[in-house]
Amino acid sequence: MTALLDVRGLVVTFPAPDAGLRRRRVHALSGVDLSVGRGRTHGLVGESGSGKSTLARCVLGLQRPDEGSVVFDGTEIVGLRGRALREVRRRIQPVFQDPLGSLDPRWTVGRSVRESLDAFGVGSALDRDRRVRELLDLVGLSPDHADRHPAALSGGQRQRVGIAAALASEPELIVADEPVSALDVSVQAQILNLVAKLQRELGVAVLFVSHDLGVVEHVSHEVSVMYLGGIVETAARAELFADPVHPYTRALLAAIPVPEPDARLVHVPLSGDIPSPINPPTGCRFHPRCPLRVDSCSRERPVLQPVTAAHHVACPVALGARPQSDPAPAQN
Amino acid sequence: MTGAVLQIEDLRVRIPVPGGRWVGAVDGVTLAVGSGEIVGLVGESGCGKSTLGGAVMGLLPGGSEVSGRVLLDEEDLRGLTDEQYRRIRGDDIALVSQDPASSLDPTFSVGAQVAEAIRNHRDVSRRAARERAVELLGIVGIPDPRARYADPPHRFSGGMKQRVVIAAALANDPAVLIADEPTTALDVTIQAQILHLLRDLTVRSGTGVLLITHDLGVVAQVCDRVAVMYAGQVVEQGTVRDLFARPLHPYTRALLDSQPAAHHRSGDLPVIPGRVPDLTEPPAGCRFASRCAHVHDRCATAPPVIGMPNGGQVACWLHQAVTEEVR
Amino acid sequence: MTMTMASGARRSRSAVAALPRSARIGALILVVLVVVAVLAPLLAPHDPNAIDSSRVLGAPDLGHPFGSDALGRDVLSRTIYAFRTSLAIVFGAVAVASLIALPLGTLAGYFGGWVDQVISRPLDMLLVLPALLLAISLIAIVGPGSLVAALAIALIYLPILARVQRASSLVVSQSGFVEGGRARGWSSAAVLRRHVIPNALGPLLVQAAILAGFAVQIEAALSFLGLGTQPPTASLGLMLSEGRDVLTQAPWVEIFPGLAIAVIVLAFNLLGDGLRRHLDPQGVVS
Numbered sequence: 001m002t003a004l005l006d007v008r009g010l011v012v013t014f015p016a017p018d019a020g021l022r023r024r025r026v027h028a029l030s031g032v033d034l035s036v037g038r039g040r041t042h043g044l045v046g047e048s049g050s051g052k053s054t055l056a057r058c059v060l061g062l063q064r065p066d067e068g069s070v071v072f073d074g075t076e077i078v079g080l081r082g083r084a085l086r087e088v089r090r091r092i093q094p095v096f097q098d099p100l101g102s103l104d105p106r107w108t109v110g111r112s113v114r115e116s117l118d119a120f121g122v123g124s125a126l127d128r129d130r131r132v133r134e135l136l137d138l139v140g141l142s143p144d145h146a147d148r149h150p151a152a153l154s155g156g157q158r159q160r161v162g163i164a165a166a167l168a169s170e171p172e173l174i175v176a177d178e179p180v181s182a183l184d185v186s187v188q189a190q191i192l193n194l195v196a197k198l199q200r201e202l203g204v205a206v207l208f209v210s211h212d213l214g215v216v217e218h219v220s221h222e223v224s225v226m227y228l229g230g231i232v233e234t235a236a237r238a239e240l241f242a243d244p245v246h247p248y249t250r251a252l253l254a255a256i257p258v259p260e261p262d263a264r265l266v267h268v269p270l271s272g273d274i275p276s277p278i279n280p281p282t283g284c285r286f287h288p289r290c291p292l293r294v295d296s297c298s299r300e301r302p303v304l305q306p307v308t309a310a311h312h313v314a315c316p317v318a319l320g321a322r323p324q325s326d327p328a329p330a331q332n
Numbered sequence: 333m334t335g336a337v338l339q340i341e342d343l344r345v346r347i348p349v350p351g352g353r354w355v356g357a358v359d360g361v362t363l364a365v366g367s368g369e370i371v372g373l374v375g376e377s378g379c380g381k382s383t384l385g386g387a388v389m390g391l392l393p394g395g396s397e398v399s400g401r402v403l404l405d406e407e408d409l410r411g412l413t414d415e416q417y418r419r420i421r422g423d424d425i426a427l428v429s430q431d432p433a434s435s436l437d438p439t440f441s442v443g444a445q446v447a448e449a450i451r452n453h454r455d456v457s458r459r460a461a462r463e464r465a466v467e468l469l470g471i472v473g474i475p476d477p478r479a480r481y482a483d484p485p486h487r488f489s490g491g492m493k494q495r496v497v498i499a500a501a502l503a504n505d506p507a508v509l510i511a512d513e514p515t516t517a518l519d520v521t522i523q524a525q526i527l528h529l530l531r532d533l534t535v536r537s538g539t540g541v542l543l544i545t546h547d548l549g550v551v552a553q554v555c556d557r558v559a560v561m562y563a564g565q566v567v568e569q570g571t572v573r574d575l576f577a578r579p580l581h582p583y584t585r586a587l588l589d590s591q592p593a594a595h596h597r598s599g600d601l602p603v604i605p606g607r608v609p610d611l612t613e614p615p616a617g618c619r620f621a622s623r624c625a626h627v628h629d630r631c632a633t634a635p636p637v638i639g640m641p642n643g644g645q646v647a648c649w650l651h652q653a654v655t656e657e658v659r
Numbered sequence: 660m661t662m663t664m665a666s667g668a669r670r671s672r673s674a675v676a677a678l679p680r681s682a683r684i685g686a687l688i689l690v691v692l693v694v695v696a697v698l699a700p701l702l703a704p705h706d707p708n709a710i711d712s713s714r715v716l717g718a719p720d721l722g723h724p725f726g727s728d729a730l731g732r733d734v735l736s737r738t739i740y741a742f743r744t745s746l747a748i749v750f751g752a753v754a755v756a757s758l759i760a761l762p763l764g765t766l767a768g769y770f771g772g773w774v775d776q777v778i779s780r781p782l783d784m785l786l787v788l789p790a791l792l793l794a795i796s797l798i799a800i801v802g803p804g805s806l807v808a809a810l811a812i813a814l815i816y817l818p819i820l821a822r823v824q825r826a827s828s829l830v831v832s833q834s835g836f837v838e839g840g841r842a843r844g845w846s847s848a849a850v851l852r853r854h855v856i857p858n859a860l861g862p863l864l865v866q867a868a869i870l871a872g873f874a875v876q877i878e879a880a881l882s883f884l885g886l887g888t889q890p891p892t893a894s895l896g897l898m899l900s901e902g903r904d905v906l907t908q909a910p911w912v913e914i915f916p917g918l919a920i921a922v923i924v925l926a927f928n929l930l931g932d933g934l935r936r937h938l939d940p941q942g943v944v945s
Contacts, residue, residue: 047519048490060842086844094842102835104854112836116843154607165839184376184546189590189601196600211520218592218601255524257549259591261572264553268528270521273489 002074003035004205005059005173010068012054016278026277028054029065030229030285033304036173036222041199041206043220043237045213045252049277050226052209056177059207060094061085073172090120093171095162097178102162103150109136109161110146116169135164139194156187163194167202177209192218213256217241222310225249228277228285231304235311245313245322247292284315292317336364336403337507337540338388338425343400345380345387353612357383359564360400362637365508365540370531372551372572373544375561376587378608381544384561385510388542389427390417405507423453426501428530430513432493436485442496443469443481449500468499472529491522498530505537512544527554548591552576560584563609563619570644580646583620618648626650682933685868688926696743703736708891716909726911728901738915741893745923748805748887748894749874752812756820757867759813761856764824764863769832769847769855779825782818790815794877798886805894808887812874816867823866828859861938865931872927879920895920 012029029051036042046052057063058070061077070077077088093116096102103112110132117128133143139160150158159179166174176195180188196219199206210216216223217237224234225248233246244250254269272289275281281288287297294317304312305319313319345358357380365371375381386392388402390409402409404424409417421427429435436445446465450456456464462481469477472495485493494514501509511530515523531554534541543555551558552572559569560581568581579585589602606623609615615622621631628649635649678686695702704722711731719726725734767778785793794811801807831837832855840850875895881887882896890897895916902913 047521060838062838062841089842089844092842094839096835096839098835102839104836104858106857107836115840115845119844119849165843169843185548185587186376186590186604189592190603192592193600193603212592213520214592251521255521257520257523257527257547257553259548259552259576259588261552261576265524265528268525271525273491273522274519 004038004040004073005034005036005207006069006071007032007034007055007059008069008071009033010055010058010070011066012051012058012063013066024278027229027280028277029058030280031068032226032229032231034224034231034234036205036207038172039199039203039205040221041195041208041219043216043223044207044209044226045211045216045223046226047211047252047274049228049274051229051277052211052226053177055226056094056175056207056209059173060092060175061089086120090116090169091171092173092175093166093169095159095166095174095176095179098182103158103165105150107149108146109141109148109150109153112150112161113146113165113168115165120169122169131168132164135168136161138167138198139164154187155183156190159183159191160194163191163198167198167204171204173205173207175207175209178211179208180215181210181212188215195219213252225252228275228280230285230314232286232315233311233313234304235307235313239308239311243311245307245311245318246286246315247290247318248286292321335366337367337405338365338542339401339403339406340364340384340388341401341403343384343387343402344398345383345392346397347383347393348395349612354397355611356564356614357611358387359614361561361564361566363542363559363566363569365542367507367540368535368538369557370534370541370543370555372555372558373542373561374546374548374551374558374587376546376608378611379561380564380611381561382512385427385512385542385544388508388510389421389425390414391421391427419453422449422501422506423504424506425508425510426504426506428494428497428501428509428511428514430516432490432497432517433485435497436493438485441482441484442474442488442493443477443483446496446500446503449503453504464503465499468503469496471533472496472499472502473525474499489522491518491526494518494526495529498526498533502533502537502539506539509534509539509541510544511541513546514543515550516545516547523550524553530554548576548588560587563614564611565619565647566645567620567648568644568646570640570642570646574642574644580640580644580651581620581648582624582626582650586625679933679936681929682937685926685929685931685933688922689930692742692746692923692926695739696746699739699743703733703739705733705736707732707736707740707893709733716905716912718909719911725915726909728898728909728912729905734898734912734915737893737898738895738919741895741898741916742919742923744805744888744892744894745875745878745896745920748809748812748878749871749923752809752874752878753816753867753871755809755813756816756870757863760817760820760824761860761863764821764826765828765851765856765859767821768825768828768830768859769851771829775825778821782821785814786818786822790877791880794881795884795886798881803886803889805888805892808878808881811881812877815877816870816874819870820863820866824859824863827862828855831855831859834858861934865935865938868927868931868934870931872924872931875920875923875927895923 010029010032013025013027016024016026032055044052044055054063058065065078072088072092080088113132113135114128117131122128132146136143136145141157141160180191183191192215195206198204208216208219220237223237223240224231227248233249244253251270270289275288283298283300284302287293290297302314302316304314306312307319340361340363343358343361346354347357349355361384373381373384387398398410436442443465446468447461450461450464466477466481469481474480474492474495488496514530515526518526527550545551555572557570558572558575559566562583568575568584575584579588586602586604590604592601604623609619617632618635621627630649635647637645637647638651639645709732714727714731716729717723717727723733723735725738728734763778767775793815797811797814798807837850837854840854878887879896879899882894883900888894888897898916899913902916906913
């Protein structure tokens with residue numbers, strides 16, 4: 001099966017915000033591989049500086065990578081321009097974090113939802129009005145929401161509008177960057193259910209970016225964990241949560257504050273700070289904080305290696321420490 | 333409850349909004365925090381939890397109306413003049429807020445800001461304040477505190493800044509610490525560090541902490557007791573162990589159920605239908621009634637606060653049969 | 660939350676009715692002034708340039724409510740015509756500066772990088788020159804006159820307005836709906852037209868209105884110095900200059916054009932200040 005989205009060796013740097021004349025650069029992504037299958041939800045999780053949002057922007061064609069390729073349905077999209085870029089954009093649509101900031105405050109909800117229909121010239125004006133009503137219905141809003149402005153909606157309703165706008169052009173891939181992190185828990189649950197429902201019913205693939213492992217666990221088929229510009233582990237959801245291999249994944253899982261008093265943390269799962277992506281550590285980016293660190297970690301950059309067929313991890317130390325059960329064939 | 337360092341009794345706060353209307357942000361809250369105890373105040377945005385913190389700190393928007401009592405070591409703070417309030421703020425009660433970046437002045441070194449917090453309230457020499465500040469920075473886990481004393485805030489990461497804010501807040505051994513979403517702006521691995529630090533320090537010094545948060549996970553990790561707020565009122569309170577094991581109020585239950593991390597399976601998350609009521613015109617009776625799965629005719633009357641055998645309290649008619657009301 | 664809902668509802672109602680009272684008063688005064696300026700030939704009781712040697716420095720009376728100047732010309736008629744000249748210069752100057760600043764600032768803010776450098780650096784250089792020196796140099800090269808005075812004022816204002824527009828378009832460009840517009844298949848030009856300019860325009864309008872008030876004063880100063888409008892055409896600054904010589908004998912020659920300047924400045928300031936409070940309650944525009 002070929003993947004719908006295939007990212008290979010993506011490298012992105014940009015000038016540090018306060019670099020001045022020093023020409024320091026932020027190393028946002030340093031060699032990222034990722035693939036998303038048709039109709040699958042791929043969770044991308046990481047803390048600040050991990051590069052997860054930069055990766056999302058590359059896939060949306062909003063950020064040009066320094067190196068590497070982004071292949072969507074067999075077409076290289078890095079460097080596309082004009083008509084070809086527009087066509088790809090029709091098929092890959094974004095949902096952003098801040099539902100208020102992602103809607104033009106001057107536009108009615110209906111006009112925002114119509115935006116891509118207008119852009120791609122789908123149907124007649126009448127068709128588009130009908131389609132807007134259908135889309136609002138699909139995300140659980142009533143047709144008269146179309147005439148309101150974003151300021152008159154609640155956070156959850158705004159995010160529903162954001163999702164309706166993304167679905168308008170019937171995309172095959174939705175890139176959702178922290179779509180629920182600005183929402184209250186009870187509203188967050190509604191939006192997660194909606195994403196899951198749409199994903200099931202429409203068969204659209206979702207690249208779901210979040211800092212929240214709990215949220216990612218809930219919606220994803222596959223999960224990739226990022227740390228400082230690289231993917232450290234990628235696996236089917238159940239396997240990643242049941243059998244995390246990378247020491248960072250393990251720490252991240254342990255650090256989630258579980259709402260169960262019996263599961264109180266007795267010690268801090270991970271000490272130290274996240275290093276700056278302006279001057280990232282050599283070798284394995286995680287080595288300064290890693291409990292499994294050996295000498296070679298500061299020299300050699302680990303690559304993703306298979307644990308099982310669908311489970312890859314970028315840590316030879318953790319991999320070597322595992323009992324040698326079913327040796328998996330290397331496969332990508 | 334005696335021995336409480338902070339006791340809030342029937343606190344009501346009304347805040348004016350444009351159009352000559354009032355938001356009843358806090359409506360009849362009674363709550364106590366004991367020495368060395370961490371009490372979680374949990375609720376969704378707009379439930380009034382931060383307003384409650386502001387009322388305790390004496391930092392509310394201008395024009396707000398407050399009634400009820402706020403007792404700090406059995407002294408009512410409500411009668412204080414602005415000057416008296418200023419003197420206890422940062423001394424007897426301290427605040428750690430969500431955004432460490434805006435809590436620190438970018439133009440002064442972090443050490444100077446901790447030292448200033450001390451000299452504001454204690455008649456000590458510059459040198460002594462400096463020594464104490466270095467010691468505090470070390471206690472909150474700033475590596476090499478003496479060398480970093482003179483660094484400005486922007487040289488520190490978000491987590492390290494929050495450590496500095498905590499050092500300044502705890503500098504004068506306050507009786508009460510109000511921590512308003514102290515880890516919300518931080519990454520999850522850093523959050524774990526800060527929560528541990530907060531717990532270690534306050535338990536050791538006997539400071540009572542009111543930890544305001546939207547995250548039930550955070551509450552479960554560090555709090556001793558918890559109060560759940562909805563639409564300006566505390567709907568349930570009890571020990572963390574009891575409340576998480578047996579949530580009594582339908583809202584508490586729904587809130588716990590909608591946590592994605594609580595479900596190690598897929599399938600739809602339970603949701604709470606409807607919306608939070610508009611607090612400029614709160615509904616009569618139980619404020620959760622319009623969204624509640626167990627709604628009943630009697631919910632049109634405001635429910636009593638019912639004391640449970642285990643010491644918890646819940647404001648819901650469902651439990652009236654179990655015990656008699658406390659008030 | 661309640662406040663954002665209120666402002667959203669306000670926006671959808673009539674734009675003028677929604678403005679704060681100060682902006683509405685300012686706008687009303689300006690409309691009256693523009694009507695006066697346009698209808699000057701009908702409203703002025705006398706020919707503004709007609710010299711009447713029998714009425715030299717004549718005191719106000721029924722036929723000449725504002726009195727007469729050193730050449731016996733009717734001060735009321737001259738003031739009405741001076742409105743015309745001064746308002747034309749001010750509107751012209753601010754319009755030219757805004758129309759150039761809008762595209763320059765928008766492009767600099769939206770694209771950033773080298774586009775920003777190419778646009779902003781030359782404008783910054785204009786900004787560091789003292790305003791009046793800039794105006795006087797331009798006039799020294801081209802020669803005095805109303806049109807040149809307007810151009811000089813436009814040149815002073817261009818970098819200020821472009822900076823304001825650059826800043827607001829930079830902020831708007833970083834919002835989700837701009838990225839969304841691109842991701843939904845619109846070209847940069849379309850995103851600029853549909854999202855960036857409408858949302859970034861407010862601060863520029865506010866700044867333009869406030870600067871227009873000051874422009875009256877610059878025009879008056881230039882004319883006062885003999886570098887702006889040339890006699891016998893009436894302009895407010897020129898009238899001030901003429902009135903100064905006879906201030907002790909005939910204060911009305913000086914007072915009425917002075918009051919007229921004050922009214923225009925006040926109107927623009929009320930408008931600008933009201934617009935600022937309406938569009939930018941946080942006070943981002945200084």
